Amino acid sequence: MPAIQSAVPPTGRDAPPLPPAEGATAFRASVARTTPPKDEYKKAGPDTQAPEGFKIVGPEGEVAPGTIRYEAQDGAKVVVAREDNPDLYDKAVAARGYIQGVNESLDVGYRLAGATERPQDSDIAIVGSPTELAPGLIRYQTPEGEKILVERTGNEALYNQVSDRYDTLTEPNLEKRRKDAGLPSLGETDTSSAETSVQRKEDDPAAGKFTVSELAVKTLYDDYSKGVDDGSIPKDDPRAKLVRALEAKTAYEDGRQITPYIEDTGGIETLFGGTYRRASEKPETLTGADMRDVINGHALDTATNDLFANEQIGADYSAHLKDAVGQVPDHDKLVDRARDLVTSPEYACYIEGLKSDGLTREAQTDVTRTLASLSSVDPEAADKAAQELQVNSLTLEYNRLMADPSQISDAAKTQATTDVMELVKKSVQAGVNIPRRTIDTIDKYYKSIKDEPGKIKQLQATLESLNGENVEGRQFTQDQLDRAMRNAHVPVAEQGGLTGFLGEMNKAGVLGSTAATVQMVSGVYHLTKTGLDGSWEQNLAIAKDFVGGFLGGGKNFIKLGGAIADVMGKPGTIDALGLDKSLPEIWSKGGTVGRELPGGANRPAAGPPVLPETAQVADAFSREMGQIINGVPATNLPEGTRGVADAVTGNLDEAARGAGIASDAATPSGISKGARIAGSAVKVLGNLADGFGGIADLVLGGVSLDKAIKAGDGDGKVAPSLQIVSGGLTALAAGAEGIALAGGSAAISAGVGAAFGAIAAPLFLGAAVIGGIGLIVGEVLAHKKVQKATDEEGQWFKDLAYDGLMQGDWGDKLEYARYSFYKNEGRDAPQDQTFFQFQAKEWEHFRTTPQEDGSSLNRLDGALHIDSDPAHW
Numbered sequence: 001m002p003a004i005q006s007a008v009p010p011t012g013r014d015a016p017p018l019p020p021a022e023g024a025t026a027f028r029a030s031v032a033r034t035t036p037p038k039d040e041y042k043k044a045g046p047d048t049q050a051p052e053g054f055k056i057v058g059p060e061g062e063v064a065p066g067t068i069r070y071e072a073q074d075g076a077k078v079v080v081a082r083e084d085n086p087d088l089y090d091k092a093v094a095a096r097g098y099i100q101g102v103n104e105s106l107d108v109g110y111r112l113a114g115a116t117e118r119p120q121d122s123d124i125a126i127v128g129s130p131t132e133l134a135p136g137l138i139r140y141q142t143p144e145g146e147k148i149l150v151e152r153t154g155n156e157a158l159y160n161q162v163s164d165r166y167d168t169l170t171e172p173n174l175e176k177r178r179k180d181a182g183l184p185s186l187g188e189t190d191t192s193s194a195e196t197s198v199q200r201k202e203d204d205p206a207a208g209k210f211t212v213s214e215l216a217v218k219t220l221y222d223d224y225s226k227g228v229d230d231g232s233i234p235k236d237d238p239r240a241k242l243v244r245a246l247e248a249k250t251a252y253e254d255g256r257q258i259t260p261y262i263e264d265t266g267g268i269e270t271l272f273g274g275t276y277r278r279a280s281e282k283p284e285t286l287t288g289a290d291m292r293d294v295i296n297g298h299a300l301d302t303a304t305n306d307l308f309a310n311e312q313i314g315a316d317y318s319a320h321l322k323d324a325v326g327q328v329p330d331h332d333k334l335v336d337r338a339r340d341l342v343t344s345p346e347y348a349c350y351i352e353g354l355k356s357d358g359l360t361r362e363a364q365t366d367v368t369r370t371l372a373s374l375s376s377v378d379p380e381a382a383d384k385a386a387q388e389l390q391v392n393s394l395t396l397e398y399n400r401l402m403a404d405p406s407q408i409s410d411a412a413k414t415q416a417t418t419d420v421m422e423l424v425k426k427s428v429q430a431g432v433n434i435p436r437r438t439i440d441t442i443d444k445y446y447k448s449i450k451d452e453p454g455k456i457k458q459l460q461a462t463l464e465s466l467n468g469e470n471v472e473g474r475q476f477t478q479d480q481l482d483r484a485m486r487n488a489h490v491p492v493a494e495q496g497g498l499t500g501f502l503g504e505m506n507k508a509g510v511l512g513s514t515a516a517t518v519q520m521v522s523g524v525y526h527l528t529k530t531g532l533d534g535s536w537e538q539n540l541a542i543a544k545d546f547v548g549g550f551l552g553g554g555k556n557f558i559k560l561g562g563a564i565a566d567v568m569g570k571p572g573t574i575d576a577l578g579l580d581k582s583l584p585e586i587w588s589k590g591g592t593v594g595r596e597l598p599g600g601a602n603r604p605a606a607g608p609p610v611l612p613e614t615a616q617v618a619d620a621f622s623r624e625m626g627q628i629i630n631g632v633p634a635t636n637l638p639e640g641t642r643g644v645a646d647a648v649t650g651n652l653d654e655a656a657r658g659a660g661i662a663s664d665a666a667t668p669s670g671i672s673k674g675a676r677i678a679g680s681a682v683k684v685l686g687n688l689a690d691g692f693g694g695i696a697d698l699v700l701g702g703v704s705l706d707k708a709i710k711a712g713d714g715d716g717k718v719a720p721s722l723q724i725v726s727g728g729l730t731a732l733a734a735g736a737e738g739i740a741l742a743g744g745s746a747a748i749s750a751g752v753g754a755a756f757g758a759i760a761a762p763l764f765l766g767a768a769v770i771g772g773i774g775l776i777v778g779e780v781l782a783h784k785k786v787q788k789a790t791d792e793e794g795q796w797f798k799d800l801a802y803d804g805l806m807q808g809d810w811g812d813k814l815e816y817a818r819y820s821f822y823k824n825e826g827r828d829a830p831q832d833q834t835f836f837q838f839q840a841k842e843w844e845h846f847r848t849t850p851q852e853d854g855s856s857l858n859r860l861d862g863a864l865h866i867d868s869d870p871a872h873w
Helices: 086-107 156-179 210-228 238-254 299-310 310-324 329-343 345-356 362-374 379-403 410-430 436-451 454-466 476-485 490-509 512-529 536-551 562-568 612-630 642-659 675-683 720-725 727-733 775-783 790-802 810-823 840-848
Strands: 055-056 067-072 076-079 139-140 147-151 195-199 209-211 257-259 263-264 274-281 282-286
Touching: 067 086, 076 086, 086 139, 086 147, 139 257, 147 156, 147 362, 147 476, 147 727, 156 345, 156 362, 156 775, 195 210, 195 512, 209 210, 209 562, 210 238, 210 310, 238 299, 238 310, 257 810, 263 810, 274 379, 299 310, 310 329, 329 362, 329 379, 345 362, 345 379, 362 379, 362 612, 379 512, 379 536, 379 642, 410 436, 410 454, 410 512, 410 536, 436 490, 454 490, 454 512, 476 490, 476 840, 490 512, 512 536, 536 562, 536 612, 536 642, 562 840, 790 810, 810 840
Parallel strands: none
Antiparallel strands: 055 067, 067 076, 139 147, 195 209, 257 282, 263 274
């Protein structure tokens, strides 16, 4: 595939740093040379930073495996290797995907949306998934078939609006998926849409009752509006601006009453000069369509989102949400249902199923909606539920690798095979109860392959094949060994040393456990971006702790980790990893997992008994391997990750109770057991590869997993997946800059209040709620004292202009509407058309004609005015 070139690629948090596009032609792609002269390109080092803009990006592997080339906007030409600079490599790959998404869309007839476009939801008829192209791009079609591509960086309000529209259109599918999975409906676990006991209108039961989110908006608006009226909230206070923004939103959707008037210059009242204001006795209404020609919808959406992200407003809204939830009959049951759902293995499988089917956006919507709903009532419960869901999700991701090891990278398999062979070598050197022949054969074979990648690959492939075989009495048959070498495509001429090694390991009864250990370890290495970078002892200890303690200690491990248990259950594997000694509450024969494995308390071992001499050697071998791994010093916990240790300790305590033994998870022996496992887990969780993030990528709304949140460890960052496991869902949502949550049409900025309920405030203001603000706030406004005509009405519009929410010609439009409504005794336009478009000719004359003597009467032109009543035609 040729290199992708873009004259003006995109920028922003969802794409590499690139200048904004100025129109459709800016993205027209061209084909660059596929074999660039090598001397033109400089090799990126580990510290090379991403350029301000990518101009041309070549395909991966074009120059060499694991590399990608690019030309920056400033002319710099660079080749970057993944192993040298994974961050820059990923950004270049992302830039290529982004540019491809734009170019491919333009090639099939899409146009780029303008920076201020703001269509009605009814004009967004067909929507592509937000994950269809590249992060930060979404496209839609109008009922007339026009195709529009939206960049998040170019028009964030429209991007969020289209994303919300996608959620609305796909919600029936989400409900069906939940039903098919045997899970409660969205409404049964969503506090935001739950009906309260508060009537919309006290004197009209037929009007129905407020939902939680509606009631929270209403009461928040009531409180702030009173403060504005009595002067306790200043005009420039964000709370006052929110009052005006909500009222503007109401007008934008449902219209606004104005008092028609003219400044008359010809009456007796003006004999001595000036004008006399003549006003209608009753107000007329500028419809929502009319107001959309007056108010800047893009600016309004942006301002509303920013205001709800204000720390004080977010905290206040969180409090109003909690109060509103308290108005739901049996609200405690609603909370229990949400918590039980999130922590259930069925929900983790359901979310994983959505992701596997390419429905990442739907999974994101479900997770964020459910967690935010729970957090609006009990942030601490939401944090703990997110912890469990994250462990469940990671268990499923790792389980998928154990079920199908072909998904594991060759690099991870090679590293795992090498590290485990180091363990085997060191174990046999101890020599206790291990025959000299076995020691010599293993030592000789190890030396012959240590620096031979091809031979290590042969061994790894053979061991992988053996993992698919049944082991009888700890030993494979010769047919199984021969078949494994054939499956690994080991040439006959090179089988000698391998045959001897396999034979001695098989005779010792540890070949099966060695093969299983390689698979287990390689899966952990594959989860990480760059593998583990410690010594082989440290790497194996980290992998053992991560699988055995972190995942194995999860409450739903048995239900979600079936393939993991199959690998770990291979005879001798638990002993070889030292898990029976280090984590007896989980892996001993009576442990929460061990009792369910072959030979455990609930599953007596099947097959023929192991020969005594084989058992003696195997036990000695495995015991030595386990002691080596268990003897590796613990990894210290970085600052900001203490919550991982707390979570692990809690799980181990519960496992100990389940196994009927005393817990020692929190007992320090240098570093406590819980902290040791947590330290290992941090090494993995802090370096998860793309595609392995549990629910972190879903909570972050698709933001790249390498987005880090400020903490206090060595480099000042903690990865999102790690922070959720630390019980930091709240901090994650609060600290991530500019994260848009699914269903929320809102950007969350840093420093929002401490509760995720506050973080989730804009989340609850998604399409369903924002779309109903006109009803919520409109009812409040209807009860207010009608404003004095003209001047005070005008001040309301002026205040919105002061806030930056109006279109540039709003003053002339308001003036034209007032004069026209007065002269023509009402709004002379059909209800389904905007007044300014229907009267386009007279409006254009009015707009371009100056006032005379302080009046705009001269700006009207009856000859250009259209009578909207067909009876008058």
